[in-house]
Amino acid sequence: NAGVTQTPKFQVLKTGQSMTLQCAQDMNHNSMYWYRQDPGMGLRLIYYSASEGTTDKGEVPNGYNVSRLNKREFSLRLESAAPSQTSVYFCASSVGGSVDTQYFGPGTRLTVL
Amino acid sequence: SQQGEEDPQALSIQEGENATMNCSYKTSINNLQWYRQNSGRGLVHLILIRSNEREKHSGRLRVTLDTSKKSSSLLITASRAADTASYFCATVPPTGNQFYFGTGTSLTVIP
Numbered sequence: 001n002a003g004v005t006q007t008p009k010f011q012v013l014k015t016g017q018s019m020t021l022q023c024a025q026d027m028n029h030n031s032m033y034w035y036r037q038d039p040g041m042g043l044r045l046i047y048y049s050a051s052e053g054t055t056d057k058g059e060v061p062n063g064y065n066v067s068r069l070n071k072r073e074f075s076l077r078l079e080s081a082a083p084s085q086t087s088v089y090f091c092a093s094s095v096g097g098s099v100d101t102q103y104f105g106p107g108t109r110l111t112v113l
Numbered sequence: 114s115q116q117g118e119e120d121p122q123a124l125s126i127q128e129g130e131n132a133t134m135n136c137s138y139k140t141s142i143n144n145l146q147w148y149r150q151n152s153g154r155g156l157v158h159l160i161l162i163r164s165n166e167r168e169k170h171s172g173r174l175r176v177t178l179d180t181s182k183k184s185s186s187l188l189i190t191a192s193r194a195a196d197t198a199s200y201f202c203a204t205v206p207p208t209g210n211q212f213y214f215g216t217g218t219s220l221t222v223i224p
Contacts (some may be wrong), residue, residue, distance in 0.1 A: 004155075031210065042201060043156070043214040050210045058211060090155055098205040098212055101146060104155035 002026055004105035006091050012111045013081045021076040021108050023091030031097045032074035033058075034066060036087040037107075043090065049074055050097055081112045117202050117215035125221040132189040134218040136202030137182075145178060146203045146212070147187050156201065159187075164207075194224045 007022045025032065030051045035043040035058075045058030049068040063085060065077045074093075078085060088109050092102040117138040126132050136145070144163045148156040162169045162178045162185065169176050175188040189196055199219050203212045 033212070035214075040216060042216040043203075045211055045213075048210060056210070059213075092156075097210045099143060101158040101161055102148075102156070102203075102212065103158070104148075106155050107153075 004091055004093055004103050006089075006105040006108050008108060009106070010109050012113065013078075014113050015082060017081050018077065018079050019081065019110075020078075021089055021091075021110075022073070023075065023105060024073045025091075025093040025103070026072065027093060027095075027103065028071070029093035029095050029103070030071070031094045031100075032068065033092040033094075033102065034064075034074070034076045035090045035092065036060065036085075037090060038087050046076065046089075081110075083112045086110060086112045117204050117213060119200070119202060119215045119218040121218060122216070123219045123221075125223065126192055128192060128194055128222055128224050130192055132192050132196070132220055132222070134187050134200055134220070136185045136187070136204075136215055138185075138202075138204045138213075138215075139183065140204075141207055142180070143205045143207045145185050145205070147174075147176060147185075148201045148203060148214075150199045150201065150217070152198070159200075189220075192220075192222045194222050196220060197222045 004025045033048040034046040047066040052071045091105040094100040120135045146161045147159040199217045201217045202215045
Protein backbone atom coordinates (compact mmCIF):
# COMPACT_ATOMS: atom_id res chain seq x y z
CA ASN A 1 0.00 0.00 0.00
CA ALA A 2 2.00 2.99 -1.31
CA GLY A 3 -0.57 5.69 -0.41
CA VAL A 4 -0.18 8.76 -2.64
CA THR A 5 2.68 8.75 -5.12
CA GLN A 6 3.93 11.63 -7.25
CA THR A 7 6.28 11.77 -10.19
CA PRO A 8 8.71 13.31 -10.82
CA LYS A 9 10.32 14.32 -7.50
CA PHE A 10 12.30 17.14 -9.08
CA GLN A 11 12.01 19.00 -12.37
CA VAL A 12 13.71 21.97 -13.98
CA LEU A 13 11.98 23.66 -16.90
CA LYS A 14 12.71 26.62 -19.09
CA THR A 15 10.14 29.35 -19.47
CA GLY A 16 7.54 28.32 -22.03
CA GLN A 17 8.08 24.58 -21.73
CA SER A 18 5.23 22.28 -20.80
CA MET A 19 5.07 19.34 -18.47
CA THR A 20 2.65 17.08 -16.63
CA LEU A 21 2.90 16.15 -12.96
CA GLN A 22 1.51 12.73 -12.20
CA CYS A 23 -0.30 11.65 -9.05
CA ALA A 24 -1.74 8.27 -8.14
CA GLN A 25 -3.39 6.88 -5.00
CA ASP A 26 -4.11 3.27 -4.11
CA MET A 27 -6.52 3.88 -1.22
CA ASN A 28 -9.71 3.90 -3.31
CA HIS A 29 -10.31 7.55 -2.37
CA ASN A 30 -12.96 9.55 -4.18
CA SER A 31 -11.45 13.03 -3.95
CA MET A 32 -8.08 14.25 -5.12
CA TYR A 33 -6.34 17.64 -4.89
CA TRP A 34 -3.40 19.59 -6.24
CA TYR A 35 -1.68 22.23 -4.10
CA ARG A 36 1.32 24.45 -4.45
CA GLN A 37 3.46 25.48 -1.51
CA ASP A 38 5.51 28.65 -1.61
CA PRO A 39 7.68 30.01 1.22
CA GLY A 40 5.61 31.92 3.73
CA MET A 41 2.35 31.24 1.87
CA GLY A 42 1.22 27.89 3.20
CA LEU A 43 -0.53 25.56 0.77
CA ARG A 44 -2.84 26.93 -1.86
CA LEU A 45 -5.33 24.78 -3.73
CA ILE A 46 -4.91 24.75 -7.51
CA TYR A 47 -7.58 22.26 -8.62
CA TYR A 48 -9.51 19.45 -7.07
CA SER A 49 -11.61 16.52 -8.17
CA ALA A 50 -14.45 15.63 -5.82
CA SER A 51 -15.09 12.37 -7.63
CA GLU A 52 -14.09 10.54 -10.77
CA GLY A 53 -15.18 12.53 -13.80
CA THR A 54 -15.35 15.92 -12.10
CA THR A 55 -12.80 18.70 -11.63
CA ASP A 56 -13.10 22.17 -10.12
CA LYS A 57 -10.90 25.22 -9.75
CA GLY A 58 -9.32 26.10 -6.45
CA GLU A 59 -7.74 29.37 -5.28
CA VAL A 60 -4.95 29.60 -7.88
CA PRO A 61 -5.92 27.74 -11.09
CA ASN A 62 -4.46 30.13 -13.68
CA GLY A 63 -1.76 28.55 -15.83
CA TYR A 64 -2.74 24.99 -14.95
CA ASN A 65 -4.99 22.25 -16.26
CA VAL A 66 -5.93 18.94 -14.70
CA SER A 67 -7.21 15.55 -15.75
CA ARG A 68 -8.86 12.96 -13.54
CA LEU A 69 -7.85 10.01 -15.66
CA ASN A 70 -9.62 7.44 -13.49
CA LYS A 71 -10.34 6.98 -9.81
CA ARG A 72 -6.65 6.43 -9.02
CA GLU A 73 -4.92 9.10 -11.08
CA PHE A 74 -5.06 12.91 -11.15
CA SER A 75 -2.57 14.80 -13.29
CA LEU A 76 -1.59 18.48 -13.33
CA ARG A 77 -0.38 20.10 -16.54
CA LEU A 78 1.56 23.29 -17.06
CA GLU A 79 1.06 24.27 -20.70
CA SER A 80 3.59 27.11 -20.80
CA ALA A 81 5.67 27.28 -17.65
CA ALA A 82 6.52 30.64 -16.10
CA PRO A 83 9.04 31.49 -13.34
CA SER A 84 6.09 32.33 -11.06
CA GLN A 85 5.19 28.63 -11.14
CA THR A 86 8.42 27.70 -9.38
CA SER A 87 7.11 25.94 -6.30
CA VAL A 88 6.66 22.64 -4.53
CA TYR A 89 3.56 20.80 -5.74
CA PHE A 90 1.64 18.40 -3.56
CA CYS A 91 -1.07 15.96 -4.50
CA ALA A 92 -3.52 14.76 -1.87
CA SER A 93 -6.53 12.49 -1.65
CA SER A 94 -9.40 11.89 0.74
CA VAL A 95 -12.17 9.36 1.03
CA GLY A 96 -15.16 11.65 0.96
CA GLY A 97 -13.94 15.15 0.29
CA SER A 98 -13.49 17.93 2.80
CA VAL A 99 -15.29 16.23 5.68
CA ASP A 100 -12.46 13.71 5.80
CA THR A 101 -8.75 13.91 6.32
CA GLN A 102 -6.33 14.31 3.45
CA TYR A 103 -3.38 12.07 2.65
CA PHE A 104 -0.48 13.80 0.94
CA GLY A 105 2.14 12.68 -1.51
CA PRO A 106 5.83 13.50 -1.05
CA GLY A 107 5.77 16.48 -3.42
CA THR A 108 7.38 17.59 -6.68
CA ARG A 109 9.92 20.39 -6.53
CA LEU A 110 9.62 22.40 -9.75
CA THR A 111 11.98 25.15 -10.85
CA VAL A 112 11.20 27.27 -13.90
CA LEU A 113 14.15 29.23 -15.26
CA SER B 114 -8.33 35.12 1.11
CA GLN B 115 -9.87 32.51 3.35
CA GLN B 116 -6.49 31.31 4.55
CA GLY B 117 -6.08 30.85 8.24
CA GLU B 118 -3.20 32.35 10.11
CA GLU B 119 -1.06 30.50 12.60
CA ASP B 120 0.57 32.19 15.52
CA PRO B 121 3.41 32.26 16.33
CA GLN B 122 5.24 31.90 13.02
CA ALA B 123 8.13 30.21 14.81
CA LEU B 124 8.49 28.59 18.22
CA SER B 125 11.56 27.14 19.91
CA ILE B 126 11.27 25.15 23.15
CA GLN B 127 13.22 22.66 25.23
CA GLU B 128 12.43 18.96 25.10
CA GLY B 129 9.80 18.10 27.71
CA GLU B 130 8.08 21.48 27.57
CA ASN B 131 4.62 22.04 26.13
CA ALA B 132 4.11 23.76 22.78
CA THR B 133 1.02 25.78 21.95
CA MET B 134 0.20 27.17 18.55
CA ASN B 135 -2.88 29.03 17.45
CA CYS B 136 -4.92 29.32 14.29
CA SER B 137 -7.32 32.13 13.45
CA TYR B 138 -9.67 32.09 10.51
CA LYS B 139 -12.21 34.39 8.90
CA THR B 140 -15.31 32.51 7.80
CA SER B 141 -17.61 29.84 9.21
CA ILE B 142 -16.41 26.25 9.00
CA ASN B 143 -17.58 22.67 8.78
CA ASN B 144 -14.39 21.42 10.41
CA LEU B 145 -10.80 22.39 11.12
CA GLN B 146 -7.83 20.09 10.71
CA TRP B 147 -4.23 20.19 11.90
CA TYR B 148 -1.34 18.80 9.88
CA ARG B 149 2.38 18.35 10.47
CA GLN B 150 5.08 18.71 7.84
CA ASN B 151 8.62 17.53 8.39
CA SER B 152 11.26 19.30 6.35
CA GLY B 153 11.14 18.29 2.69
CA ARG B 154 8.18 15.95 3.15
CA GLY B 155 4.44 15.92 2.53
CA LEU B 156 1.87 16.85 5.16
CA VAL B 157 0.60 14.33 7.67
CA HIS B 158 -2.82 14.62 9.25
CA LEU B 159 -2.89 15.00 13.03
CA ILE B 160 -6.43 15.70 14.14
CA LEU B 161 -9.83 16.86 12.86
CA ILE B 162 -12.27 18.84 14.97
CA ARG B 163 -15.81 19.54 13.81
CA SER B 164 -17.58 22.87 14.25
CA ASN B 165 -19.85 21.48 16.96
CA GLU B 166 -16.92 20.17 19.01
CA ARG B 167 -14.92 22.23 21.49
CA GLU B 168 -12.00 19.96 22.34
CA LYS B 169 -10.35 16.79 21.07
CA HIS B 170 -7.43 14.73 22.25
CA SER B 171 -5.12 12.37 20.47
CA GLY B 172 -2.16 11.03 22.42
CA ARG B 173 -0.03 14.05 23.40
CA LEU B 174 -2.11 16.38 21.24
CA ARG B 175 -4.98 18.53 22.43
CA VAL B 176 -6.97 20.71 20.06
CA THR B 177 -9.53 23.30 21.05
CA LEU B 178 -11.96 25.18 18.85
CA ASP B 179 -13.78 28.42 19.62
CA THR B 180 -16.11 29.17 16.73
CA SER B 181 -17.30 32.43 18.32
CA LYS B 182 -13.71 33.74 18.17
CA LYS B 183 -12.94 31.86 14.96
CA SER B 184 -9.83 30.36 16.48
CA SER B 185 -8.28 27.03 17.32
CA SER B 186 -5.25 25.97 19.28
CA LEU B 187 -3.00 22.94 19.14
CA LEU B 188 -1.19 21.89 22.31
CA ILE B 189 1.63 19.35 22.19
CA THR B 190 2.50 18.14 25.67
CA ALA B 191 5.88 16.81 26.81
CA SER B 192 7.49 17.69 23.49
CA ARG B 193 10.21 15.57 21.91
CA ALA B 194 12.94 16.39 19.41
CA ALA B 195 10.97 14.34 16.86
CA ASP B 196 8.13 16.90 17.13
CA THR B 197 10.34 19.41 15.30
CA ALA B 198 8.31 20.27 12.18
CA SER B 199 5.95 22.84 10.70
CA TYR B 200 2.34 22.70 11.81
CA PHE B 201 -0.56 23.87 9.67
CA CYS B 202 -4.23 24.37 10.30
CA ALA B 203 -6.70 23.83 7.47
CA THR B 204 -10.25 25.12 7.53
CA VAL B 205 -13.11 23.57 5.62
CA PRO B 206 -16.16 25.75 4.81
CA PRO B 207 -19.72 24.49 5.39
CA THR B 208 -20.25 23.90 1.68
CA GLY B 209 -17.92 22.97 -1.12
CA ASN B 210 -14.98 20.66 -1.17
CA GLN B 211 -12.03 22.93 -0.50
CA PHE B 212 -9.43 23.15 2.23
CA TYR B 213 -7.83 26.45 3.19
CA PHE B 214 -4.42 26.10 4.79
CA GLY B 215 -2.77 28.60 7.07
CA THR B 216 0.80 29.81 6.75
CA GLY B 217 2.14 27.46 9.41
CA THR B 218 4.06 27.49 12.69
CA SER B 219 7.64 26.24 12.62
CA LEU B 220 8.35 24.35 15.84
CA THR B 221 11.87 23.52 16.97
CA VAL B 222 12.29 21.24 19.98
CA ILE B 223 15.79 21.42 21.41
CA PRO B 224 17.09 18.15 22.95
